[in-house]
Amino acid sequence: xxxxxxxxxxxxxxxxxxxxxxxxxxxxxxxxxxxxxxxxxxxxxxxxxxxxxxxxxxxxxxxxxxxxxxxxxxxxxxxxxxxxxxxxxxxxxxxxxxxxxxxxxxxxxxxxxxxxxxxxxxxxxxxxxxxxxxxxxxxxxxxxxxxxxxxxxxxxxxxxxxxxxxxxxxxxxxxxxxxxxxxxxxxxxxxxxxxxxxxxxxxxxxxxxxxxxxxxxxxxxxxxxxxxxxxxxxxxxxxxxxxxxxxxxxxxxxxxxxxxxxxxxxxxxxxxxxxxxxxxxxxxxxxxxxxxxxxxxxxxxxxxxxxxxxxxxxxxxxxxxxxxxxxxxxxxxxxxxxxxxxxxxxxxxxxxxxxxxxxxxxx
Amino acid sequence: xxxxxxxxxxxxxxxxxxxxxxxxxxxxxxxxxxxxxxxxxxxxxxxxxxxxxxxxxxxxxxxxxxxxxxxxxxxxxxxxxxxxxxxxxxxxxxxxxxxxxxxxxxxxxxxxxxxxxxxxxxxxxxxxxxxxxxxxxxxxxxxxxxxxxxxxxxxxxxxxxxxxxxxxxxxxxxxxxxxxxxxxxxxxxxxxxxxxxxxxxxxxxxxxxxxxxxxxxxxxxxxxxxxxxxxxxxxxxxxxxxxxxxxxxxxxxxxxxxxxxxxxxxxxxxxxxxxxxxxxxxxxxxxxxxxxxxxxxxxxxxxxxxxxxxxxxxxxxxxxxxxxxxxxxxxxxxxxxxxxxxxxxxxxxxxxxxxxxx
Numbered sequence: 001x002x003x004x005x006x007x008x009x010x011x012x013x014x015x016x017x018x019x020x021x022x023x024x025x026x027x028x029x030x031x032x033x034x035x036x037x038x039x040x041x042x043x044x045x046x047x048x049x050x051x052x053x054x055x056x057x058x059x060x061x062x063x064x065x066x067x068x069x070x071x072x073x074x075x076x077x078x079x080x081x082x083x084x085x086x087x088x089x090x091x092x093x094x095x096x097x098x099x100x101x102x103x104x105x106x107x108x109x110x111x112x113x114x115x116x117x118x119x120x121x122x123x124x125x126x127x128x129x130x131x132x133x134x135x136x137x138x139x140x141x142x143x144x145x146x147x148x149x150x151x152x153x154x155x156x157x158x159x160x161x162x163x164x165x166x167x168x169x170x171x172x173x174x175x176x177x178x179x180x181x182x183x184x185x186x187x188x189x190x191x192x193x194x195x196x197x198x199x200x201x202x203x204x205x206x207x208x209x210x211x212x213x214x215x216x217x218x219x220x221x222x223x224x225x226x227x228x229x230x231x232x233x234x235x236x237x238x239x240x241x242x243x244x245x246x247x248x249x250x251x252x253x254x255x256x257x258x259x260x261x262x263x264x265x266x267x268x269x270x271x272x273x274x275x276x277x278x279x280x281x282x283x284x285x286x287x288x289x290x291x292x293x294x295x296x297x298x299x300x301x302x303x304x305x306x307x308x309x310x311x312x313x314x315x316x317x318x319x320x321x322x323x324x325x326x327x328x329x330x331x332x333x334x335x336x337x338x339x340x341x342x343x344x345x346x347x348x349x350x351x352x353x354x355x356x357x358x359x360x361x362x363x
Numbered sequence: 364x365x366x367x368x369x370x371x372x373x374x375x376x377x378x379x380x381x382x383x384x385x386x387x388x389x390x391x392x393x394x395x396x397x398x399x400x401x402x403x404x405x406x407x408x409x410x411x412x413x414x415x416x417x418x419x420x421x422x423x424x425x426x427x428x429x430x431x432x433x434x435x436x437x438x439x440x441x442x443x444x445x446x447x448x449x450x451x452x453x454x455x456x457x458x459x460x461x462x463x464x465x466x467x468x469x470x471x472x473x474x475x476x477x478x479x480x481x482x483x484x485x486x487x488x489x490x491x492x493x494x495x496x497x498x499x500x501x502x503x504x505x506x507x508x509x510x511x512x513x514x515x516x517x518x519x520x521x522x523x524x525x526x527x528x529x530x531x532x533x534x535x536x537x538x539x540x541x542x543x544x545x546x547x548x549x550x551x552x553x554x555x556x557x558x559x560x561x562x563x564x565x566x567x568x569x570x571x572x573x574x575x576x577x578x579x580x581x582x583x584x585x586x587x588x589x590x591x592x593x594x595x596x597x598x599x600x601x602x603x604x605x606x607x608x609x610x611x612x613x614x615x616x617x618x619x620x621x622x623x624x625x626x627x628x629x630x631x632x633x634x635x636x637x638x639x640x641x642x643x644x645x646x647x648x649x650x651x652x653x654x655x656x657x658x659x660x661x662x663x664x665x666x667x668x669x670x671x672x673x674x675x676x677x678x679x680x681x682x683x684x685x686x687x688x689x690x691x692x693x694x695x696x697x698x699x700x701x702x703x704x705x706x707x708x709x710x711x712x713x714x715x716x717x718x719x720x721x
Contacts, residue, residue: 285477288432288433293479296428310429311396357479358477
């Protein structure tokens with residue numbers, strides 16, 4: 001039996017998303033074509049655009065479909081924030097951290113939230129800035145104080161880009177009210193399929209495309225959009241907004257308490273966090289060994305953000321929060337939308353077996 | 364049983380994984396990430412080399428779980444740094460021994476134990492012989508591929524846990540045929556060569572980057588201290604070599620061929636002497652690993668002081684943590700190299716040749 005508790009890597013695809021996917025995948029039309037087939041494709045695309053814009057409180061024409069979160073972040077940084085000084089939170093995802101080499105890093109507090117005083121100092125410069133702050137951290141679930149960050153940005157004339165990839169369905173997020181200027185989302189992170197994401201813009205701003213191509217997405221993102229994946233994304237969003245986040249949070253809390261009793265330390269537990277995520281440190285046991293042990297026991301969790309080589313390195317997020325060796329001894333457990341009580345129980349018994357064998361020893 | 368296989372991405376360890384899988388064991392593949400393969404890529408770029416991709420593809424094909432284990436830091440400090448420091452001391456290190464001992468047979472083996480494995484297997488060409496008193500380490504069936512010299516530092520405890528399924532293979536062609544029969548894509552992959560972390564074969568450049576003093580020029584002197592010539596860095600010399608001595612070979616006193624008899628790191632001097640008649644019969648070993656109960660008055664055995672050479676008759680006595688070797692015929696042991704003790708095909712132990720002068 002295998003138990004999937006790695007939702008922050010990717011959520012299991014939702015039934016509604018799979019239905020939309022297969023339905024739209026049957027369509028031949030390219031949304032750019034002028035004939036009837038093209039019109040049908042265009043209708044599907046623009047319907048998806050409207051139904052994606054609506055729950056975020058933005059307009060359809062301010063939605064740019066991308067291949068996913070990484071492209072949306074890159075488009076924000078390069079196409080939207082182009083020419084602006086870039087200020088990036090230390091715990092951002094690599095999609096943002098690695099997007100542009102010349103950027104200043106903003107420190108976080110020990111609880112993982114952005115250091116607002118440091119942000120204010122960094123914003124004091126003359127040149128116009130773009131600040132990148134994630135809505136929820138993928139490794140710890142910690143939420144940044146977005147309203148305060150947005151207020152500071154507004155005061156300084158800076159733009160705010162929010163990587164909200166972990167938020168939809170898990171966090172009430174009114175884009176219009178958040179004060180953010182742009183926001184990145186990714187379909188498979190809320191139960192769509194891999195291959196579609198979006199950059200949402202607050203206003204009708206100018207965005208230079210990363211790929212010019214045939215001028216699709218109003219000249220802001222070239223290339224034929226991945227229509228089936230986009231349809232799956234919007235269908236998933238509708239379903240995700242109806243998730244019982246309380247149910248998941250209760251399971252997470254139980255998991256966390258029992259893991260603590262087995263010897264774990266919970267990272268960021270003094271900050272507001274996503275209800276589905278917990279980051280557990282088992283002192284003296286490498287994250288690699290923990291992942292392998294749990295995997296061989298049929299439990300799928302993760303550590304840090306996996307490099308494509310699959311090697312597990314110390315977490316840059318935990319390092320930024322001031323952790324030492326513990327940054328290499330943490331695993332992330334993230335409950336998917338369809339998590340069952342039995343999954344949590346299976347995790348806990350595997351975790352307890354692991355701590356009984358490996359825990360509480362000298363590193 | 365649950366068994367971890369150290370998979371390098373090469374033919375040998377891939378076949379080991381396949382053989383054990385076919386024997387019905389629960390096989391777990393692990394590949395060590397030892398250094399950044401993406402040397403041309405910028406920081407943060409993916410570091411996986413071709414070998415890791417190959418190992419992963421083999422594991423996928425065999426349908427076994429496979430993990431990439433990050434050992435970069437430990438490899439740098441325990442192997443690469445030590446390698447450079449050894450040269451800076453005027454020695455000639457054997458980095459493969461340090462790697463087998465630290466990263467592989469301590470760290471990875473410890474991880475195998477943590478994962479509840481009952482054994483760890485590698486693709487080394489050595490034989491492990493089970494006896495009533497514990498496992499013995501022997502030369503393999505295929506003497507051309509013998510890796511026992513590089514594994515002398517394997518402790519009894521490690522040896523008991525390890526498995527070397529290729530030790531009985533008659534030759535490499537058979538191993539390749541096995542890989543082919545298993546349908547592994549790497550069956551025809553060339554053997555790895557030389558030192559894995561020296562991409563273009565120029566180890567002296569790597570050493571010089573880490574220890575610039577090893578590239579400083581210095582004098583070549585005879586055993587009386589007379590300056591015979593100059594050299595361009597001590598790291599290019601090993602005791603016993605005659606290369607890189609320029610015309611000193613022909614210039615010397617009676618026209619006898621010369622060789623390096625010593626390297627004095629502090630003064631950056633390479634000391635040479637005549638090839639004929641040089642050498643010593645007594646030398647010391649440090650960091651001795653014994654794989655049998657050495658009698659108090661020592662053991663008569665054969666010793667091998669280089670990776671590839673015929674063993675020499677010797678008497679070896681324990682000397683604290685080290686040992687003292689008495690050769691029947693004089694030889695030129697190079698400080699830093701391994702001296703491995705054999706009785707027939709069996710490895711009795713070994714140590715590193717001490718730097719002390721005669």
